[in-house]
Amino acid sequence: MTSIAPTQNSDQSAAQGMDRSFARPQTLMDLVWTGIAFTLLGIALLPLLLVLGYVIFKGIGRFNLDLFTQQIPAALQPGGGVGSAIAGTLLTVAIATLISVPLSILAAVYLSEFSSKNIADWIRFATNALSGVPSIIVGIFAYGMFVVTIGKFSALAGGVALAILMLPLIVRSTDEALQLVPQDVRWASAVVGASQFQTVLQVILPAALPTILTGITLAIARAAGETAPLIFTTLFSQFWPRGLFEPIPTLAVLIYNFATVPFQNQQEIAWAASLLLVLLVLLSSLFARWITRKSFYSQSQ
Amino acid sequence: MPPETEKKSADQQAKNQTEAVLRTEALKVFYGDKLALRDVSIDIPKNQITAFIGPSGCGKSTLLRCFNRLNDLIDDCRIEGKAFYRDKDIYSSSVDPVEVRRRIGMVFQKPNPFPKSIYENIAYGARINRKENLDQLVEKSLQQAALWDEVKDKLKESGLSLSGGQQQRLCIARAVSLEPEVILMDEPTSSLDPISGQKIEDLLEQLKEKFTIVIVTHSMQQAKRIADRTAFFNAEEADHGDRFGYLVEYDKTESVFKQPQEQATKDYIEGNFG
Numbered sequence: 001m002t003s004i005a006p007t008q009n010s011d012q013s014a015a016q017g018m019d020r021s022f023a024r025p026q027t028l029m030d031l032v033w034t035g036i037a038f039t040l041l042g043i044a045l046l047p048l049l050l051v052l053g054y055v056i057f058k059g060i061g062r063f064n065l066d067l068f069t070q071q072i073p074a075a076l077q078p079g080g081g082v083g084s085a086i087a088g089t090l091l092t093v094a095i096a097t098l099i100s101v102p103l104s105i106l107a108a109v110y111l112s113e114f115s116s117k118n119i120a121d122w123i124r125f126a127t128n129a130l131s132g133v134p135s136i137i138v139g140i141f142a143y144g145m146f147v148v149t150i151g152k153f154s155a156l157a158g159g160v161a162l163a164i165l166m167l168p169l170i171v172r173s174t175d176e177a178l179q180l181v182p183q184d185v186r187w188a189s190a191v192v193g194a195s196q197f198q199t200v201l202q203v204i205l206p207a208a209l210p211t212i213l214t215g216i217t218l219a220i221a222r223a224a225g226e227t228a229p230l231i232f233t234t235l236f237s238q239f240w241p242r243g244l245f246e247p248i249p250t251l252a253v254l255i256y257n258f259a260t261v262p263f264q265n266q267q268e269i270a271w272a273a274s275l276l277l278v279l280l281v282l283l284s285s286l287f288a289r290w291i292t293r294k295s296f297y298s299q300s301q
Numbered sequence: 302m303p304p305e306t307e308k309k310s311a312d313q314q315a316k317n318q319t320e321a322v323l324r325t326e327a328l329k330v331f332y333g334d335k336l337a338l339r340d341v342s343i344d345i346p347k348n349q350i351t352a353f354i355g356p357s358g359c360g361k362s363t364l365l366r367c368f369n370r371l372n373d374l375i376d377d378c379r380i381e382g383k384a385f386y387r388d389k390d391i392y393s394s395s396v397d398p399v400e401v402r403r404r405i406g407m408v409f410q411k412p413n414p415f416p417k418s419i420y421e422n423i424a425y426g427a428r429i430n431r432k433e434n435l436d437q438l439v440e441k442s443l444q445q446a447a448l449w450d451e452v453k454d455k456l457k458e459s460g461l462s463l464s465g466g467q468q469q470r471l472c473i474a475r476a477v478s479l480e481p482e483v484i485l486m487d488e489p490t491s492s493l494d495p496i497s498g499q500k501i502e503d504l505l506e507q508l509k510e511k512f513t514i515v516i517v518t519h520s521m522q523q524a525k526r527i528a529d530r531t532a533f534f535n536a537e538e539a540d541h542g543d544r545f546g547y548l549v550e551y552d553k554t555e556s557v558f559k560q561p562q563e564q565a566t567k568d569y570i571e572g573n574f575g
Contacts, residue, residue, distance in 0.1 A: 184413035188472070190374060192426030192479060193403035202425065207416040246483065 052278065059275030062268045067276070072238040072249055075263055082273045083140060084086040084240045088248035089153070090233060091241050093224050095159025100166040101216060107167075108174035112138050113200050124175070131168035139229030140166050155249040158234035162223040170220065173215025214288040221284035225277055227252040320347045322483055322513045323405075325369050325413055328382035330363050330372065336545040337363050343532060350505060352528035352554065353392035354521055355569070358490035360535035360546025361517045365485050368515065369405040370398035376470075386483075403430055406476035406512075407545045410488040414460030414475075419443075419452050421469055422460040423478045430476065432481055436476055447504050466497025473504065477512070484508070486516040502527050521570055524554060531557040535565045554561070 084180030089161035142161035189199040235247040323345035339361035353361035443449040491500035
C-alpha cells in the first residue's frame with residue numbers, strides 16, 4: 001500500500017493560522033455574547049430558585065405527618081394540619097378532571113382528525129381565547145351559574161370552574177399530540193381497510209397517549225394551584241369534605257386565607273401548605289416528563 | 302402434461318396477460334384548482350409488475366393513489382374521468398372507498414409501520430378485515446415478505462425497532478396479509494440502502510405470481526430490472542407556471558427502454574432531461 005505523505009514545502013502555509021486566538025474579533029465577540037446569554041439565563045432562573053428556597057425555608061418546620069392527617073386549625077387553636085384541604089383539593093381537581101378530560105379529548109380528536117381546516121381554525125382560535133380568560137372571570141362565571149342557582153357554595157361548582165380552566169389546555173395539548181402522529185400512519189391504517197373511526201381509536205390515540213397524558217398531568221397541576229375561581233365557588237371550611245354540594249377547604253384558598261391572618265399558627269400552616277402545593281406541581285411536572293419519554297413520536301423527530 | 306392441456310394453460314396465461322385489473326379512462330386529477338394529472342388512460346395487466354417512471358411532479362404517485370382512493374384523504378383533491386377495478390367504477394358514488402382499499406393494498410415510500418408490536422402490525426389489519434387464525438396468518442405473511450426468520454423470536458417488539466429495510470418488508474407483509482389482488486407501491490426502495498432495496502426487488506419477483514403490482518420508481522434501473530411493463534410520465538408547465546403530469550408512453554419495459562416511440566421518453570432514459 002502506498003502511503004500518502006503530507007505535502008511538503010509551499011502548501012504547508014495553508015494550514016497555518018488555524019490555532020484558536022482570542023485576539024481575533026470573532027472569537028472575542030463569541031465569548032462576550034456567550035457570557036451575556038449565560039448571565040441572563042441565571043437571572044431568568046433566579047425567581048424559581050428564590051421561590052423554592054423561601055417556601056422550603058418557611059414551610060419545612062411544619063412539614064410533618066400532622067400536616068397531612070389533621071384538620072385545619074381555627075383562629076387561636078394550636079397544632080392542626082391541612083388534611084381536610086388536601087382532601088378538598090383532590091376532590092375538586094378530580095371533579096374537574098372527570099368533566100374536562102373526556103370533553104377535551106373528544107374535542108381535540110374532532111379538531112385534529114375530522115373537522116375541515118376552516119372549522120378547525122375557528123375552534124382553535126376559540127379555545128385559545130378561552131385559555132386567555134382570566135381565572136377570576138371563570139370563577140365569577142361558575143359563581144353565577146352554580147352558586148347563585150343552587151344557592152350554596154359547593155365542591156361541584158369549584159370543580160366546574162377548574163374544568164373550564166383545564167379544558168383549553170387539554171384540548172390544545174391533545175390536538176398537538178395527535179398532530180405529531182405522522183400522516184403516513186393514518187394512511188397506513190386507511191390502506192388496510194380501516195375506517196377513520198377505527199384508525200383514530202386503535203392507532204392514533206394509542207400512539208399519542210403518552211403525550212396526551214402529559215398534557216392532562218400538566219393541566220391538573222395547573223388547576224390544583226388555582227385560587228381565584230375557588231374563592232367564588234368552593235369557599236372554605238375547616239372540616240373534612242362532607243359532600244359535593246357543601247363548601248370545602250382547598251390548599252390554594254387556605255393559603256390565600258391564612259397568609260393574611262395575624263395568627264402565627266395559621267401562618268405557619270399556610271407556609272407548609274405552600275410548600276406542599278409547590279412540591280405537588282413539581283412532582284407532576286416530573287411525572288409528565290417521565291411519561292413523555294415513552295412516546296412514539298415526539299417534537300424532536 | 303398432455304399437449305392439449307399445456308396449450309390451454311398457455312392460452313390461459315396469454316389471456317391473463319391481457320386481462321386488465323386496473324384501468325383508467327381520461328383520468329384527470331386536480332389539487333384545488335390546479336391540474337396535477339391530465340387525461341391518463343392506462344390498463345394494468347394481472348400478475349405483472351407495472352412501473353411508473355418519470356421526473357418529480359409528473360403525477361405518478363398521484364395516479365397510484367387514485368387506484369385505492371387514497372387521494373380522498375387529501376383535502377382539495379378532485380378527480381375527473383374514470384378509474385376501474387375490474388369492471389367496477391371505483392369512483393362511482395355507490396362504492397365504499399374502505400372496501401376498495403381492502404382489495405387494493407399499498408406500500409409507501411417511507412416505511413410506516415404502526416406504532417405497535419410486529420405481530421400487531423399485521424394482526425390489526427387482519428382483525429379489521431375479519432380474518433381468522435391470526436397466528437398462522439402473521440407467520441405466513443411474514444414469510445411471504447421474507448421477514449419471518451429475522452423477527453420470529455421478537456414478534457412482541459415494536460415494529461419501529463426494526464431497521465428501515467425490515468420495516469418496509471413488514472409493511473409489505475401487512476399488505477400481503479389481506480390477500481389483495483393488487484399491491485400499489487410508491488417508491489418502496491427509495492428510502493432504503495441498496496442491499497435492503499435489492500431484497501425487496503427480489504421479493505417483488507416472487508410476489509407477482511400471486512399479486513398484481515404497480516410500482517412508482519425514480520430509478521430507471523429498477524424499472525428495467527423488475528417491471529414487465531413501464532409507463533413513462535412527463536411534467537409540463539401550464540400557463541401560470543404550474544406543472545402538471547401526463548402519460549407519455551406505456552408499453553413492455555423492453556420496448557420503452559430499447560425503442561421509445563416518443564422523443565421525451567428517449568431524452569429521459571438517456572439522461573437528457575431537465
